[in-house]
Amino acid sequence: MCTWIIHHANLMGSGKGTTGWFPIEQANVAYDHPADAPLDHAVLIDFVNADMGPAARVAVELSAQSARGLVQAILNALDDGEKQHAITDQPTPLLVHSSFVD
Numbered sequence: 619m620c621t622w623i624i625h626h627a628n629l630m631g632s633g634k635g636t637t638g639w640f641p642i643e644q645a646n647v648a649y650d651h652p653a654d655a656p657l658d659h660a661v662l663i664d665f666v667n668a669d670m671g672p673a674a675r676v677a678v679e680l681s682a683q684s685a686r687g688l689v690q691a692i693l694n695a696l697d698d699g700e701k702q703h704a705i706t707d708q709p710t711p712l713l714v715h716s717s718f719v720d
Contacts, residue, residue: 624648633665633676640674643667652679661685 624646631642642665652660660679667674680688699705 621648621650623650629665631665633667633674635673635676637673640670641667642676643669649682653677655679655681657681 625648627645627647629642629645632639633642634640644666646662646664646666648662649659650662651658652662657679660681661684663678663680665676665678
């Protein structure tokens with residue numbers, strides 16, 4: 619059964635799709651049945667720019683263990699980079715919101 623639990627995060631960055639680089643404005647994150655990964659359930663991440671249509675999308679399907687490892691690697695990279703570059707001034711966090719559909 620599908621959960622239809624989706625979390626959204628507004629982003630500022632870039633993604634590379636089939637037609638080249640495009641601005642990323644949002645990530646849609648779910649834990650559900652993957653379309654391609656050989657898993658029963660997976661963390662599904664779509665990096666998108668809705669204003670540019672469906673071609674402006676990068677999709678990722680990860681096992682739960684892989685997703686947790688990715689989260690930890692991101693946090694470690696941020697910590698190390700901020701220490702090495704003496705960054706103490708943190709920007710305002712971007713909006714994160716969730717939805718649940720029965």
